[in-house]
Amino acid sequence: EEADLFLVPVYVCCNFSTLTGLPSLAHARALLADAVDLVRAEMPFWNRSAGADHVFVASHDFGACFHPMEDVAMAAGIPEFLKRSILLQTFGVQGRHPCQDAEHVVLPPYVPPEVAPRELPEPEKAHRDIFAFFRGKMEVHPKNISGHFYSR
Secondary structure (H helix, E strand, O other), rough: OOOOOOOOOHHHHHHEEEOOOOEEOOOOEEEEHHHHHHHHHHHHHHHHHOOOHHHHHHHHOHHHHOOOOOOHHHEEEEEEOOOOOOEEEEEOOOOHHHHHHHHOEEEEOOOOOOOOOOOOOOOHOOOOOOOOOOOOOOOOOOOOOOOOEEEO
16 A cells, blocks of 8 residues: 555566577567556555556566567557556667657666766675666677667
8 A cells, every 4th residue: 555656567578489599578568568567566666556566577578569670560569458667677768769659767778987976886786676677789780780680
């Protein structure tokens, strides 16, 4: 009753394709829909705000659109049941993009050392009681010459 926000810990990138060994997002929308159905049915908090105070993590290509190819992601957009929720995503662009058509917080997937303030302790020496992991790649994929696949 006292909480301002509720994290729904469904990490769709934890599933990997058995054929390629790469992350598979084909199941993402159904998995998230099942999680929302469960939260909606068993906990009163989703229903009082229609999910506006619920937080989801979308730490993969094209964030909450849940597809690694931009044209498919843009065509599908964000699932309707997530549009009122808060989305933590590493996908950030200038201007309007259908994969950001919801309240969202963009977390940079990489911050070069020269940008980070010098007074922060080294991560491995800092005391932390909250951890987060955002999966992504920083290299240019050899088949990504066209820029068709997100690789920021």
